[in-house]
Amino acid sequence: MDQTETDSPPSTDSQPPRGLLARVLPMLTSAVVHMLLLLLLALLTFGIEKKPEMIVIDATSDSEEALEMESFEDFEFTELEAESSLSEMAAEMPIAESLETPLVEVEAVEISTNALTPVASLESMLTGDSLMQEIGGSEGSAFGSAGSGSSGSGGGMYGTGLVGRFFDLKQNRSRQPLPYSGQFPDYIQTMNQIVGSGVSDSVTQNFYEAQTQLYLSQLLIPPATDAQDAPRAFNVEGEVEPRGWFVHYTGVVEPPDDGEWRFVGFFDDMLMVYVNNQPVLDGSWVPMVNVGQGTYDDSLRQEFGGPGVSGTRTAYAGKWIKLKGPAKIDILIGETPGGKMGGLLMCQKKGETYETRADGTPILPLFAVTHAETRRVRQEPFAQAYQLERTPPLWKTVKRKR
Numbered sequence: 434m435d436q437t438e439t440d441s442p443p444s445t446d447s448q449p450p451r452g453l454l455a456r457v458l459p460m461l462t463s464a465v466v467h468m469l470l471l472l473l474l475a476l477l478t479f480g481i482e483k484k485p486e487m488i489v490i491d492a493t494s495d496s497e498e499a500l501e502m503e504s505f506e507d508f509e510f511t512e513l514e515a516e517s518s519l520s521e522m523a524a525e526m527p528i529a530e531s532l533e534t535p536l537v538e539v540e541a542v543e544i545s546t547n548a549l550t551p552v553a554s555l556e557s558m559l560t561g562d563s564l565m566q567e568i569g570g571s572e573g574s575a576f577g578s579a580g581s582g583s584s585g586s587g588g589g590m591y592g593t594g595l596v597g598r599f600f601d602l603k604q605n606r607s608r609q610p611l612p613y614s615g616q617f618p619d620y621i622q623t624m625n626q627i628v629g630s631g632v633s634d635s636v637t638q639n640f641y642e643a644q645t646q647l648y649l650s651q652l653l654i655p656p657a658t659d660a661q662d663a664p665r666a667f668n669v670e671g672e673v674e675p676r677g678w679f680v681h682y683t684g685v686v687e688p689p690d691d692g693e694w695r696f697v698g699f700f701d702d703m704l705m706v707y708v709n710n711q712p713v714l715d716g717s718w719v720p721m722v723n724v725g726q727g728t729y730d731d732s733l734r735q736e737f738g739g740p741g742v743s744g745t746r747t748a749y750a751g752k753w754i755k756l757k758g759p760a761k762i763d764i765l766i767g768e769t770p771g772g773k774m775g776g777l778l779m780c781q782k783k784g785e786t787y788e789t790r791a792d793g794t795p796i797l798p799l800f801a802v803t804h805a806e807t808r809r810v811r812q813e814p815f816a817q818a819y820q821l822e823r824t825p826p827l828w829k830t831v832k833r834k835r
Contacts (some may be wrong), residue, residue: 492528524691575654576666576680577647578805593604594802594830595764596646596680599667602677608641613677617702620769621721624679624703628722631710632681642766643667649682650803651825652764655745655815656701656775660768679703686802689826691757693783697750697797699742700776701769706751708760714751716776717744739794740819742776753783759831779821780828791822 577597602623603613613619630636633767645668661675688694696706696714704716715733716724722733732752742748768774779797781787787795799810807824810816 461660471614485551493651515658528797532604575658576663577649577682578798583807588790594650594805595684595686597647597649597680597682599643599645599647599663599668599669599673599680600637600678601673602679603674604637604641606641608672611640615677617768617769620677620703620767621724622717624705624721624765624767625723625726627679627689628705628707628712628763628765632683632765635705637681641673643669643673645669649764650805650809651799651801651810652682652698652766652776652778653776653799653810653813654700654775655813657773660771663768663774674771675768676771677769679765682764683762684802685759685761685829685831687759687831690782693753693755693785695751695753695781696778696800697737698776698778699748700766700778701743701745701746701774702769703765704776704778705763705765706778707765708754708756709764709776710761710763713754714749716749716751716778718746737794738792742819745835748777748779750781762828775815777819787822796820796822798822800828801825802828802830 436825489742545596556732576599600796602611603615613623627636647666659675661670663678663680664670664673664675667680685742696716698706698714698716700716700718702718703721704714705712706714706716712722712730712733720734721731723729730752733749735750737748737750739747764778766776778800780800781795781797789795789796801807804824804827810821811823
């Protein structure tokens with residue numbers, strides 16, 4: 434029995450499992466390869482799924498950049514280096530308001546110095562809203578461009594326009610209510626007291642005045658403009674109701690040529706023009722100059738004819754006056770009941786030859802102390818329909834002697 438056990442084959446449990454390894458190793462290798470292939474496939478699949486999202490983002494970004502370029506391409510930027518990026522151009526040119534009125538063609542120098550504005554924005558002078566914000570640049574309106582000057586100074590911005598001051602007849606300087614009815618008789622009486630004093634500070638100080646002053650180069654506000662745009666242009670829309678207000682423009686001017694001149698115009702509700710403190714035009718909705726103070730001077734309000742300025746209401750021509758050298762001018766516009774407003778002021782030289790309309794009335798230029806906004810006016814639908822002389826002669830502003 435011992436011999437039998439000694440001669441028997443050794444047990445396989447004591448030998449290395451070579452057969453098992455030979456069988457398992459290929460299976461492990463295949464599993465690893467499959468895992469690597471699956472991992473690679475997953476990575477490829479993940480990348481493919483993400484790629485369309487990246488394309489969409491890029492396309493959106495490109496579209497936004499294209500829109501920005503379209504917004505800027507209509508504007509000529511001066512004094513910018515050629516290598517400036519679009520973002521730098523946008524930062525250096527604050528033209529958000531101008532983008533709302535792309536038809537406006539105003540030279541850069543006019544925007545920076547002489548633009549009318551506003552009321553603006555004015556939004557501009559091309560529409561009722563634009564006129565009120567921007568008759569000339571981002572700080573201007575149909576009532577004039579913003580400028581320096583202390584409230585109540587009454588002086589002119591010489592060389593660039595006529596200083597304009599806004600007054601509210603319904604409240605005093607302390608914003609206490611005044612006994613104002615808003616009716617035409619009340620408005621007319623109050624305005625005649627004011628102009629009778631030469632629009633002196635001793636009288637105007639009794640009324641609330643906007644701190645903002647605007648400087649006028651030409652006067653054209655499309656008819657049916659909201660009366661609330663006037664307080665808005667002078668930055669008092671939250672303090673003044675759009676009725677019972679007036680704007681006073683003043684300065685010293687020299688006529689384009691010596692000779693006889695007259696002013697022609699109309700404004701809803703009030704337009705009064707004085708030269709050297711004497712009335713020369715009453716282009717108001719109803720007669721106003723010196724009404725209730727004696728016989729009315731019909732030469733201040735002669736029928737001019739031509740197209741309607743406000744509905745069927747046409748312009749009035751004032752009296753002929755002989756001018757030589759500097760003269761003080763005062764222009765007053767205003768609104769009493771509120772609602773809508775608008776009008777224009779032109780000038781005519783006696784003996785001058787003008788083109789005529791079909792009805793025979795002469796095509797006159799606007800009264801202008803600068804050429805700021807002249808091209809803008811040409812593009813205003815009301816101006817095109819009314820017809821105006823293409824380039825108005827300039828009434829040069831002169832500094833007053835102190």
